Every structure is written in C-alpha cells, then in structure tokens.
Amino acid sequence: MNKDTSRAPLSRTGTRSRTFGTTQLQDTGRGVAKAGSGKRRLKRWWRRxxxxxxxxxxxxxxxxxxxxxxxxxATATAAILGATLNWVEAWFVAIVGAVLLLVGLPFLLGSRAYLIRIVVDRMRVVAGGAVNLSIEVENSSARPALPATAEMPVGEALRRIPIPFISPQGSVVVPAAVAATARGVIEVGPMTLSRRDPLGLMQRKLTWRDRHLIHVHPRTVFLPPGTAGLVRDLDGAASRRLTDSDLSFHAVREYVQGDAMRHVHWKSTAKTGTLMVRQYEESQTARSAILFDANRTEYASDEEFELGVSVAASVSMQAVREARESFVASQWSPGRLRPSIDGLEELPSQTLSQLLDAWAELEVAEEALPIERLARGLAESRRPLSIVVIVTGSIPDPTRLRRAAASFPEDVTVLAIRCEVLADPASRLLDVCTLFTVGALGDLPQLMLRGVSA
Known part of the structure; x- marks a missing residue:
C-alpha cells in the first residue's frame, strides 16, 4: 500500500495524505469527463x-x-387494447394486420439497376402531327432484369411503358409515339417504376428525372409577300406626316429661323422675294402590330378561338419573315402571373421559332380587357405604327370593331379580322378600317391579297 502510494506523483504541499486525496478527486473528474465526452460523441454522431x-x-x-x-x-390500436384489456378480438385484429404488413414486404425487396434516357426526335411539331420517342433502357447490374412496367406522364395522361427482359449489362430501346392533337405544350416524363403489394398497403417508386417539353405550334398558312405590312416598299412609303428632311418632296414654305440653308428652294425664293424652304413627307417602312383578342368570351367556341390563334400566328410569321418591325401583343402572355396595367402583353418575336413557341404557350386570358380598351392602350403607347391587324372572334359586332379602330391616327391602316368557323369569307370596307371575315384558315391569303390591292 505504501509502496504504491509512493510512486504516485507528489503535490506541491509535500504531504502524502493530500496527494492521495488529490488522486481520488482526479478519478472523479475523469468519470465526469468520460460522461461528457460520450454526450459529445452522441451529438457528433447525430450531426453526421x-x-x-x-x-x-x-x-x-x-x-x-x-x-x-x-x-x-388499426394494428397498433388493437395491440394496445389487447394488452391492456385482454380482448381476444383485439389480439386477432393485431395479428391479422401484422401478417398483412409482413406479407407485403417481399414485394418491395430488390432493386432495378436501370439507366433510362428519353430521346425525342423533335421538340416542335404542328398541331395534328406526332412525335416519336425512343426510350433507352440499360441494365447496369450483373444480374438479369425481369420484365417490368414503367409509367411516363405525357401531358395530362399517364402512359404505361412495358420494359422487356434485359440481360446483364444489356440494353433495349422501347419505341413510343406522342400524338400532338391540339396546340399547347406537352411535358414528357419523368419515368417512374413502381412496385406495390397486391393489397396496396406499400409501394416503392423509382423515378428518373429525364423529361422534355414539346411545343405544339398552331396551324399556319403562308401569306403572299408584302401582305404583312400591306405596303410594298423598298426605301419607304410616304406618309401624311410632314418633315423638313426626307425623300418625298411635298411643298415649299417660308423660311423659319433655324432651318438649314441647304433646304432653301432658290427658284421659289427668286419668284416671291422671300426665303422659301422645301418640305417633305416623312417616309416610313411598314411597322405592323398584330393585336390578338385572347378573351374567351369573344369567341363562340374553342375551335373558333384556335382559328383566331392560327390567323394571328400566320400574320405575325409573315411579318417576321419579311424582317419588318412588328409588335405582337395579346391580352395574356406566356409566363405572366398577372396581366399588365394596360392589358397589352408582348409576345417575343425575334425569331420564327421563338414566336411560334409563344403562340403554343398562349392560353385563354383571365380578367381580360375588352378589345376597344386594348386597342386604345396600343394607340396611346406612342409606338410608330403604319398598320394594325386586330384578330378577334365572331362575338364583337362591326360597331365595336369600328370603335376600336377609331383609336388610331388617320395615317395608320387598321385591318380587323373576325374569325367565325364555317362562315363565308368576306371583305368589307368601313370608314376607319377594313373588316375581314375568315371562316377557315385557307381563306386568309386571298383576303390579304384583296387588302393589298385595295
């Protein structure tokens, strides 16, 4: 005993008793430290x-x-009631529920080592066409994969894709087709493989995130060249606005301080004895605005609404092809959660594909302004326009369209197109605009030619 304590470290006081007591306190501190370290390890394990x-x-x-x-x-409740109240019926229910859960577990065991990729032959299609899909499935495991059935969302529908037997490290291509019957955007994917027990108590889903967006463009027709602006001009067509410097000579007027001396008309000055300067008509290239009425209440049916979209898309496409300055607007733009203050929503029209994608995404407008206020908002936007094409349904009468056209200045040509399914094509010249009635999409090119000749 003395031999063991003599080998213990001595304290600075030099007494053995104090040294031995100090040793006992250190052991107690070590126990507390071990308990604290255990808690810290538990916290670190929980964080990890x-x-x-x-x-x-x-x-x-x-x-x-x-x-x-x-x-x-039900199983847990029955087990508690059976244990506390000794009900045989409760134990029977608990045992049956436990057996059902245990029977369903084997149906979820195992995994599918699939690598799935969806290949789409094209991302844009015209309404009425079809898109071909190729679903590439690869078995990346060293064991064969038994046949299975996968689910693939196609728009609002759910397609079941049968996957055949695949050998180890093998692959297979499953063809599929998507019918693009109507204009819009079709979301294809993601693929989901689900397993569930026969009673539907448990299920297991594996999802592959590969998905694609297919834009279904509206049906369009090619219009004759020049009809998008109803003006065939190379260097610009003269307008009714007068300016001091341009190409088309209009008249002479008296000199005003600040006028450039190069515009002085010396012959007129010699005759009148007063400085006279040239005055020109401002020339302009055709700047067109296509205004589409997306208010569903202005159309008699959904088919008539789609006819209006096709007509507006055809006119805007011709303007983009001719590289004219164009402004394509509707009452509701793709991606907007709320309408703008003036109701005008511009559709992107830098390229044909961008424009057609916007027409594919366009939906029926909610809380839409009437066509008269929409036209007034476009007229008050101070955009330099030479022609405005208003496309609407069969509900607005010519009086309303005349009121909408009257919002624009006199030097702006206004063309109103009423879409009425199966109506006879007609052209009517009003005092402030030209009114077209389109019953089918094929009537539009001939009517536009009439507008050019007029």
Missing amino acids: NRRQLSRLWRRVTRTITPTGWFVIF
Missing part, C-alpha cells in the same frame, strides 16, 4: 447522420400508402 436518418424516414413514409397507414394504425 441526421440527414441520412431523415432521408431514410422520408423513404419509409413514402413507401406506405394511405391504406397501409390505416392498417398500421
């Missing part, structure tokens, strides 16, 4: 694994269906 545990918990909760949660709740 809490994400994995939460991810595992989410997987488990997603695996159980609403029916499965009901069975689990």
Whole structure:
C-alpha cells in the first residue's frame, strides 16, 4: 500500500495524505469527463447522420400508402387494447394486420439497376402531327432484369411503358409515339417504376428525372409577300406626316429661323422675294402590330378561338419573315402571373421559332380587357405604327370593331379580322378600317391579297 502510494506523483504541499486525496478527486473528474465526452460523441454522431436518418424516414413514409397507414394504425390500436384489456378480438385484429404488413414486404425487396434516357426526335411539331420517342433502357447490374412496367406522364395522361427482359449489362430501346392533337405544350416524363403489394398497403417508386417539353405550334398558312405590312416598299412609303428632311418632296414654305440653308428652294425664293424652304413627307417602312383578342368570351367556341390563334400566328410569321418591325401583343402572355396595367402583353418575336413557341404557350386570358380598351392602350403607347391587324372572334359586332379602330391616327391602316368557323369569307370596307371575315384558315391569303390591292 505504501509502496504504491509512493510512486504516485507528489503535490506541491509535500504531504502524502493530500496527494492521495488529490488522486481520488482526479478519478472523479475523469468519470465526469468520460460522461461528457460520450454526450459529445452522441451529438457528433447525430450531426453526421441526421440527414441520412431523415432521408431514410422520408423513404419509409413514402413507401406506405394511405391504406397501409390505416392498417398500421388499426394494428397498433388493437395491440394496445389487447394488452391492456385482454380482448381476444383485439389480439386477432393485431395479428391479422401484422401478417398483412409482413406479407407485403417481399414485394418491395430488390432493386432495378436501370439507366433510362428519353430521346425525342423533335421538340416542335404542328398541331395534328406526332412525335416519336425512343426510350433507352440499360441494365447496369450483373444480374438479369425481369420484365417490368414503367409509367411516363405525357401531358395530362399517364402512359404505361412495358420494359422487356434485359440481360446483364444489356440494353433495349422501347419505341413510343406522342400524338400532338391540339396546340399547347406537352411535358414528357419523368419515368417512374413502381412496385406495390397486391393489397396496396406499400409501394416503392423509382423515378428518373429525364423529361422534355414539346411545343405544339398552331396551324399556319403562308401569306403572299408584302401582305404583312400591306405596303410594298423598298426605301419607304410616304406618309401624311410632314418633315423638313426626307425623300418625298411635298411643298415649299417660308423660311423659319433655324432651318438649314441647304433646304432653301432658290427658284421659289427668286419668284416671291422671300426665303422659301422645301418640305417633305416623312417616309416610313411598314411597322405592323398584330393585336390578338385572347378573351374567351369573344369567341363562340374553342375551335373558333384556335382559328383566331392560327390567323394571328400566320400574320405575325409573315411579318417576321419579311424582317419588318412588328409588335405582337395579346391580352395574356406566356409566363405572366398577372396581366399588365394596360392589358397589352408582348409576345417575343425575334425569331420564327421563338414566336411560334409563344403562340403554343398562349392560353385563354383571365380578367381580360375588352378589345376597344386594348386597342386604345396600343394607340396611346406612342409606338410608330403604319398598320394594325386586330384578330378577334365572331362575338364583337362591326360597331365595336369600328370603335376600336377609331383609336388610331388617320395615317395608320387598321385591318380587323373576325374569325367565325364555317362562315363565308368576306371583305368589307368601313370608314376607319377594313373588316375581314375568315371562316377557315385557307381563306386568309386571298383576303390579304384583296387588302393589298385595295
């Protein structure tokens, strides 16, 4: 005993008793330190694994269906009642529920080592066409993959894709087709492979994130050259606005201080004895605005609304092809959550594909302004326009369209197109605009030619 204590470290006081007491206090501190270190290790372990545990918990909760949660709740309740009240019926229900859950587990075991890629032959198609898909499935495991059935959303529908037997490290291509019957945007994918037990208590889903957006463009027709602006000009057509410097000579007027001396008309000055300067008509290239009425209440049917979209898209396409300055607007623009203050929503029209994609994404306008206020907003926007094309349905009468056209200045040509399914094509010259009635998309080129000749 003395021999052991003599080998212990001595304290600065030099007494053995105090040294021995100090040793006991150090042992107690070590115990507290060990308990504290255990808590710290537990906290570090929780920090490292809490994400994995939460991810595992989410997987488990997603695996159980609403029916499965009901069975689990009924089983747990029956087990508690059987243990506390000794009810034989409750134990029977608990045992049956546990057996059902255990029977459903083997159907979820195993995994599919699939690598799936969706290949689309084209991302843009005209309404009425079809898009061909190639679903490439590769088995990346060293074991064969048994046949399975995958689910693939196609727009609002859900397609079931049968996947055949695939050998180890093998691959297969499953063809599929998507019918583009109507204008819009079709979302294809992602692929989902689900497993569930026969009773639907548990299910397991594997999702591959490959997805594509297919733009279904409206039907359009080619218009004769020059009809987008109804003006065939190379260097510019003279307008009714007068200016001091341009190409088209109009008249002479008296000199005003500040006028350039190079515009002085010396012959007129010699005759009148007063300085006279030239005055010109301002020339302009055709700057067109296509105004589409997206208010569903102005159309008699959905088919008539789609006819209006096709007419407006055809006119705007011709303006882009001719590289004219154009402004394409509607009451509702793709991507906007709320309408603008004046109701005008510009559609992107830098390229043909961009313009047609915008027409494909266009939907029916909600809280839309009437066509008269929409035309007034365009007239008050101070855009330099030479022609305005208003496309609407069969509900607005000629009086309303005349009122809409009267918002623009006199030097702006206004063309109003009423779309009425199966109506006879007609052209009518009003005092402030030209009114066209289109019953089918094929009537538009001939009517536009009439507008040019007029």
